[in-house]
Amino acid sequence: MILVIAEQRDGQLNKASWEVVTAAQRLSARIGGAPVKVAVLGAAVTAAAGEMAGAAVAEVLAVEHPALEPYTADGFVGALEPLVASQAPDYVIVAHTYQARDFVPKLAARIDAALITDVVGLAEAEGRPAFTRLVFQGKLAADVLPEGKPPCLVTCQAGAFPADAAARGAAPAPVTTVAATLDPASIRQKPEAPFREARQAVDLSQAARIVAVGRGIREQDKLPMAEELAKLLGAELAASRPICDAGWLPPERQVGSSGQTVAPKLYLALGVSGAIQHAVGMKASKTIVAINKDAEAPIFEVADYGIVGDLFEVVPALIKELQKS
């Protein structure tokens, strides 16, 4: 059996929950059609569980306890340990969200299970399913086999398995409500309500064109060159996270999973490697140009046009070219 753990907040399912249903169904097809079940955890999750029941799965478990809301790692692991013991799945599949990063490694350690994180695809090795993940900053891919006794825990990268490829059932799957066994006193984290920082001065999502600088720019003193290019293109200046971490540009100019999501007409990336956390924030851009000295950089995987070269030579040449007209 394959157990999917869906993610919901305030009754709203995370879209990535459908992506992991796709992953579970594809894995099931490789291991002789093992049944897929979906667990939804929270204080009252019948509506979200009902939504998941639209998927072609064997059963949806609404795992409820007042202490599961708000989310805490202690609460989730406390509820999941007995659930996994009683359901005895071969695989447990979760989306690689911030929430999963927070509780899945704890669950794996608690039940002494293999945990393969941030998976982007399925492979096969030694006659059983292997899981593909990117390593060394996306420069290499690795097919990985779990070792030891089941279950094997797997988290899937956002967007790796398409949500709309999840097979839907002819009739809704049965929903079973499970009262979680959980001692509220065992929850040590006391979370407060999520918030956003003060209103952001720049709204990059409205920009028609963006010039983004990455660590390839090397020094803060080199930023004016990128600014000049941006000005000539009528573009806003943006950056990868390390540039904002260093304080060279304000955080509101950061593009990516922990920054802004943008989709301009033109996105020109200078010395950005194209890590997944950056790519998710810009890959919907209409035209993407990458200038990078490393021909193997993952950014070329999302780029429409690429120049392999030193940005300190290419950018001045671009500025010159644009000044001509």
Add this chain to the structure above:
Amino acid sequence: MKIAVCLKQVPSRDWQPRVNEARTWVRDAEATFEMNEPDAYALEEGLRLKERHGGEVVVCSAGPARVSQVVREALARGADRAIHVESDALAAADGAAVAGALADAMGGEAFDLVLTGLQSDDQGLAQVGVALAERLGMPHATIIMEVKVEDGALRVKRELEGGWFQWVAMPLPAVLTIQSGINQLRYATLKGIMAAKKKEIRKVEAAACASRQRIVNLYAPQKTKQTTMIGGSAAEAAAELVKRLRDEARAID
């Protein structure tokens, strides 16, 4: 406050990883190494907390003999002493094995606070900090962007997706996984480098460490997108790109 900072030594970012013959790991004998970036931020946070609240910062690192390079660097930046869990097998081990090795070595120390980076730049499993918390029986919080210690308890700012944050309170002792950018890093001074030479590095032999996963095939990721690569000199490439952006993509006027 007795603060532990877990540090990993990883291949340098600008090293182009090459796959070994068996396709199971990289040829790391050819690599240059550096401190894993989020761990450097964890170290800085540990040093700042010590400056504010007193106590000591103990660096803990699991890996082959070569990791003493980043351990020395951390001591030079101001850490007081170090624990090095030494084993060649730990270089390519998974989160379960590394957390196990660290927990065994750290268990007797009674740390008040354990800081790790949120993930490593090599395998990027993002497991060690959280698994270590479970092993040590401590509460944890992940992807932390601010740490406050008030009356023997913690209040930390967790980064959530898409620009959201959340404060979480919990008792000490606890484990936090630190996100890059939480602070501004300091660099070692000459004085720090000299002082580091006299600081203690306790070597601990790793018990047999069992990874719960194994890389069976390592390769260059397949390309799926058709990227139009523009070659030539910088001037030629620039002219060609501008032309294509105007006439083909219509992305500029």
